[in-house]
Amino acid sequence: MRLVIERGELLRALGHVTSVVERRTTIPILSNVLLKASGKKLEFKATDLEREVMEEAAADVSASGAITVPAHVLHDIVRKLPDGSQVEIKRDGEKDRVTITSGQSIFALQALPPEDFPDLAAGDLGTTFELKANDLRRLLDKTRFAISTEETRYYLNGIYLHVAGEAKKKMLRAVATDGHRLAQVELDLPKGADGMPGVIVPRKTVHELHRLLEASSGNVSVSVNDSKVRFVAGSVTLVSKLIDGTFPDYARVIPQNNDKELVLEKASFTSAVDRVSTIASERGRAVKLNIAPEKLVLSVNNPEGGSATEEIAVDYDSEALEIGFNARYLLDIAGQMEGEEAHFFLADPGSPTMIRDAGDEAALYVLMPMRV
Amino acid sequence: MAIRQLPPQTVNRIAAGEVIERPASVVKELVENAIDAGARDVEVVTVNGGLSLIRVTDNGRGMSQDDLALCVERHATSKLADDDLSTISTLGFRGEALPSIGSVAHLSIVTAQQAGSGFEIVVDRGRKEGLKPAASNVGTKVEVRDLFSATPARLKFVKSERSENQAINEIMKRIAMAHPDIAFTVTTGQRTALALPKSGVSGDDLLARLGRIMGKDFLNDAIPVDAATEAATVRGFIGLPTLNRADASQQFLFVNGRPVKDKLLFGSVRAAYGDLLPRGRSPMLALFVDVAPTDVDVNVHPAKVEVRFRDAGRVRGLLISAMRAALGEAGHQASAFGGVKTIDTLASSITPSTANASYAPGTAANGNRPIYPARPMRGGLAEDLQAPFDAVTTPSANADATLDPIPADDMRCPLGAARAQLHETYIVAQTENSVVIVDQHAAHERLVYERMKKALGNGGVTRQGLLIPEIIELDDDDAQALADRSSELAELGLVVEAFGQGAIAVREVPALLGDCDIKGLVQDLADEIRSNGQSFALKDKLEAVCSRMACHGSVRAGRRLTPQEMNALLRDMEATPYSGQCNHGRPTYVELKLTDIERLFGRS
Ligand SMILES: Nc1ncnc2c1ncn2[C@@H]1O[C@H](COP(=O)(O)OP(=O)(O)OP(=O)(O)O)[C@@H](O)[C@H]1O
Ligand SMILES: [Mg+2]
Numbered sequence: 023m024r025l026v027i028e029r030g031e032l033l034r035a036l037g038h039v040t041s042v043v044e045r046r047t048t049i050p051i052l053s054n055v056l057l058k059a060s061g062k063k064l065e066f067k068a069t070d071l072e073r074e075v076m077e078e079a080a081a082d083v084s085a086s087g088a089i090t091v092p093a094h095v096l097h098d099i100v101r102k103l104p105d106g107s108q109v110e111i112k113r114d115g116e117k118d119r120v121t122i123t124s125g126q127s128i129f130a131l132q133a134l135p136p137e138d139f140p141d142l143a144a145g146d147l148g149t150t151f152e153l154k155a156n157d158l159r160r161l162l163d164k165t166r167f168a169i170s171t172e173e174t175r176y177y178l179n180g181i182y183l184h185v186a187g188e189a190k191k192k193m194l195r196a197v198a199t200d201g202h203r204l205a206q207v208e209l210d211l212p213k214g215a216d217g218m219p220g221v222i223v224p225r226k227t228v229h230e231l232h233r234l235l236e237a238s239s240g241n242v243s244v245s246v247n248d249s250k251v252r253f254v255a256g257s258v259t260l261v262s263k264l265i266d267g268t269f270p271d272y273a274r275v276i277p278q279n280n281d282k283e284l285v286l287e288k289a290s291f292t293s294a295v296d297r298v299s300t301i302a303s304e305r306g307r308a309v310k311l312n313i314a315p316e317k318l319v320l321s322v323n324n325p326e327g328g329s330a331t332e333e334i335a336v337d338y339d340s341e342a343l344e345i346g347f348n349a350r351y352l353l354d355i356a357g358q359m360e361g362e363e364a365h366f367f368l369a370d371p372g373s374p375t376m377i378r379d380a381g382d383e384a385a386l387y388v389l390m391p392m393r394v
Numbered sequence: 395m396a397i398r399q400l401p402p403q404t405v406n407r408i409a410a411g412e413v414i415e416r417p418a419s420v421v422k423e424l425v426e427n428a429i430d431a432g433a434r435d436v437e438v439v440t441v442n443g444g445l446s447l448i449r450v451t452d453n454g455r456g457m458s459q460d461d462l463a464l465c466v467e468r469h470a471t472s473k474l475a476d477d478d479l480s481t482i483s484t485l486g487f488r489g490e491a492l493p494s495i496g497s498v499a500h501l502s503i504v505t506a507q508q509a510g511s512g513f514e515i516v517v518d519r520g521r522k523e524g525l526k527p528a529a530s531n532v533g534t535k536v537e538v539r540d541l542f543s544a545t546p547a548r549l550k551f552v553k554s555e556r557s558e559n560q561a562i563n564e565i566m567k568r569i570a571m572a573h574p575d576i577a578f579t580v581t582t583g584q585r586t587a588l589a590l591p592k593s594g595v596s597g598d599d600l601l602a603r604l605g606r607i608m609g610k611d612f613l614n615d616a617i618p619v620d621a622a623t624e625a626a627t628v629r630g631f632i633g634l635p636t637l638n639r640a641d642a643s644q645q646f647l648f649v650n651g652r653p654v655k656d657k658l659l660f661g662s663v664r665a666a667y668g669d670l671l672p673r674g675r676s677p678m679l680a681l682f683v684d685v686a687p688t689d690v691d692v693n694v695h696p697a698k699v700e701v702r703f704r705d706a707g708r709v710r711g712l713l714i715s716a717m718r719a720a721l722g723e724a725g726h727q728a729s730a731f732g733g734v735k736t737i738d739t740l741a742s743s744i745t746p747s748t749a750n751a752s753y754a755p756g757t758a759a760n761g762n763r764p765i766y767p768a769r770p771m772r773g774g775l776a777e778d779l780q781a782p783f784d785a786v787t788t789p790s791a792n793a794d795a796t797l798d799p800i801p802a803d804d805m806r807c808p809l810g811a812a813r814a815q816l817h818e819t820y821i822v823a824q825t826e827n828s829v830v831i832v833d834q835h836a837a838h839e840r841l842v843y844e845r846m847k848k849a850l851g852n853g854g855v856t857r858q859g860l861l862i863p864e865i866i867e868l869d870d871d872d873a874q875a876l877a878d879r880s881s882e883l884a885e886l887g888l889v890v891e892a893f894g895q896g897a898i899a900v901r902e903v904p905a906l907l908g909d910c911d912i913k914g915l916v917q918d919l920a921d922e923i924r925s926n927g928q929s930f931a932l933k934d935k936l937e938a939v940c941s942r943m944a945c946h947g948s949v950r951a952g953r954r955l956t957p958q959e960m961n962a963l964l965r966d967m968e969a970t971p972y973s974g975q976c977n978h979g980r981p982t983y984v985e986l987k988l989t990d991i992e993r994l995f996g997r998s
Contacts, residue, residue: 172909202859270862272862274862390859
């Protein structure tokens with residue numbers, strides 16, 4: 023195997039694939055990236071056994087072949103090479119060694135045989151559809167904060183992606199919850215997505231995908247069956263296993279009859295929550311919302327540390343209500359909102375509250391209150 | 395006072411004091427008799443915790459008229475054919491149970507060896523009443539009424555109906571485990587506590603019966619044990635190390651079909667699991683040891699729960715090696731199906747340097763559940779130790795692993811800025827002039843405790859509502875015990891309610907635990923309640939309760955923390971009094987002054 027590739031191209035491709043490589047793995051080949059040269063291109067592939075990322079870049083291949091080399095080391099080397107330089111990658115005969123040459127720098131890397139590189143063998147995955155990269159990013163962006171990190175409820179450790187809505191207006195919907203709050207975002211169902219199974223995309227895949235989509239502006243093709251999913255955006259492909267579990271019947275927890283509507287200005291609310299919660303010395307302290315017509319008083323009471331209150335003007339004309347929330351959860355949700363106004367739909371201090379974003383009708387959040 | 399021979403009635407009551415400790419002992423003796431009589435169906439009914447009525451009905455071989463007359467006499471038994479105590483193969487052998495029971499209660503036995511031609515005998519608090527014909531199916535029905543009415547002193551020691559029922563259930567569970575070929579039904583008061591059909595005695599049949607008694611978790615995570623030497627055989631099922639409990643109450647051990655609580659055997663279990671288990675945790679298992687009757691003395695304890703082996707060392711050796719072998723095999727099995735984590739764990743002990751170490755692709759099914767608790771890498775190169783630093787100090791695109799440049803603010807805090815997490819257990823932080831190492835679990839445990847205490851003093855623990863109530867399946871008795879204490883638990887921030895038989899619904903959790911392992915928490919609290927009996931206030935056991943809660947909070951040992959989480963924990967510790975010590979008085983952190991470190995390197 024022998025090829026020459028432009029440093030920028032190499033860096034771009036490595037940047038896409040190496041982040042999936044775990045830094046602590048005791049199976050040596052999992053630290054490596056698979057390089058495959060043929061025709062006019064160099065293909066890259068990295069994996070952590072749960073997911074794999076593939077990328078390709080134009081290269082001047084003089085002898086085709088494949089090899090695997092330590093991914094992070096290669097990435098670091100390429101990062102340090104001067105901009106615009108040409109890089110030659112060469113496998114020395116049949117030996118498990120790779121030489122990388124650029125300008126006056128020569129690196130020899132210990133390599134491992136390509137035959138041993140794991141393959142998720144995704145093959146044909148059934149349902150395939152396309153959507154805008156930006157749309158998919160939005161789905162992930164607005165829901166991923168609510169993913170549970172508690173491993174015992176593994177079925178909540180990801181985003182539930184599924185088809186929802188009535189026959190006439192079907193939607194592609196993303197939902198995540200940790201049991202304390204829930205985030206739901208949807209978009210018009212892309213053509214061809216109709217038959218897709220409801221799947222739970224694991225947290226790490228979500229983060230990887232989100233990162234890969236940052237660079238792409240075009241369309242993403244999604245293929246999915248009930249155990250694997252593949253995302254193709256431009257030249258990069260991410261294949262991931264799915265969480266094998268049943269996502270709870272979340273629709274039940276979305277309140278339908280919360281008729282007390284509180285409209286507030288997001289920016290002033292967020293900074294008020296942030297300010298009053300300074301008094302709460304520990305995580306998980308409640309911010310009390312005292313809601314009365316036209317005014318909202320936020321307060322935190324820390325018996326040792328003192329107390330804080332702040333009043334803001336709001337739109338509200340139902341009966342007065344006092345309800346507590348985890349300050350961080352409120353800030354998390356506010357952080358996802360696009361519009362300037364947030365609408366809270368409340369019932370009582372013990373029931374879920376629904377929150378909507380005036381700037382994005384397709385997003386919805388549910389938050390369970392705290393109580394003393 | 396002159397010495398005199400005691401009258402038989404008194405002798406029997408003294409014996410009864412040893413054999414019949416509480417209603418559950420009566421149940422045990424009667425059911426063992428039924429088993430010895432070859433019954434295939436055994437029914438137990440108790441009323442009022444067994445004090446008003448205990449009825450055991452079997453379809454065993456029954457007794458003849460003469461035997462019936464004799465069986466209530468002291469030291470009358472059909473089971474020591476040649477008077478040889480060293481060849482006992484039945485559960486009974488002393489001929490002591492029935493006369494003992496007859497001396498402290500109203501006892502009636504109806505028995506028949508042929509349908510229709512039965513007899514009944516009645517013994518009323520030691521007074522034998524005549525034998526008379528009675529209609530009966532083949533088998534025996536024993537009824538014990540007004541237990542301990544003849545010995546008021548003993549009656550005083552009987553606990554609440556609930557705890558007596560619980561004791562009866564415990565005994566019956568153990569007996570039922572050892573006899574899958576016999577159908578058992580147990581009704582305590584209004585409740586059907588056990589209903590087990592008969593089945594085969596080994597393999598999946600045995601596991602099915604164990605699963606019905608020990609719960610679905612065990613069924614899913616049990617691995618078979620089967621080993622033999624000339625001297626002994628051991629078989630049964632043991633749980634994977636990840637299936638663990640806070641006490642040994644789910645370790646069921648049997649010797650020649652007899653449930654025992656034997657120190658030697660418990661010790662072997664501990665030795666076999668060794669460091670596969672987190673400290674203070676016990677595995678779930680059911681193991682049946684069989685030895686030749688001549689190699690074990692069962693006559694060392696009045697309730698026969700202890701035994702003495704002729705060659706204890708050999709039995710212990712066999713047990714340990716059998717369990718180790720099973721666990722070892724399960725390890726490979728786990729590596730075939732488990733996710734990356736398992737492979738990591740195993741590979742670190744097997745092939746750290748082989749270039750093409752074999753791997754097996756995980757399936758999504760188990761990929762998310764580590765089989766073993768994360769274990770620290772042992773020994774090895776500096777690189778190993780460096781690796782976790784890299785993970786947090788090298789900026790990467792993974793949000794979880796990013797550490798911003800050290801915030802100067804944090805550096806000035808007493809516990810400094812978190813720089814790394816080692817072995818998923820220790821946080822290393824840097825202050826302006828020292829290095830701080832925090833035991834994250836001990837620290838979290840202490841925080842939970844101090845906050846609970848404070849919150850209780852200030853009118854209540856803040857509770858986070860759950861969007862979807864968590865339904866947790868438990869042993870019937872545990873579910874009941876938790877439901878009974880729901881108001882106490884609510885004060886501690888956990889809102890539960892009964893959810894049908896054998897399950898509870900959790901609606902709210904203590905907010906200070908974060909996104910926690912609710913199921914583990916509930917199970918542990920049930921264990922705590924069980925091991926402390928009925929009459930204690932959870933608040934008096936606050937330390938124990940809190941350490942169990944902390945175990946399942948979001949900062950438990952073995953969990954990888956993000957830099958933000960680590961810093962938050964450090965700031966919490968600073969804000970919490972007494973957080974420098976864990977609940978057991980050990981330090982939660984140590985601080986190494988730079989000057990001390992310099993001295994270590996001979997630089998001062
Ligand atoms: N359910 C039964 N069916 C048939 N025979 C029985 C039954 N219960 C008791 N017997 C007979 O009565 C005898 C006395 O029973 P008892 O329980 O008092 O003594 P044991 O079982 O021989 O010894 P131990 O005191 O160790 O239990 C037994 O040996 C047995 O022959
Ligand atoms: Mg007996």
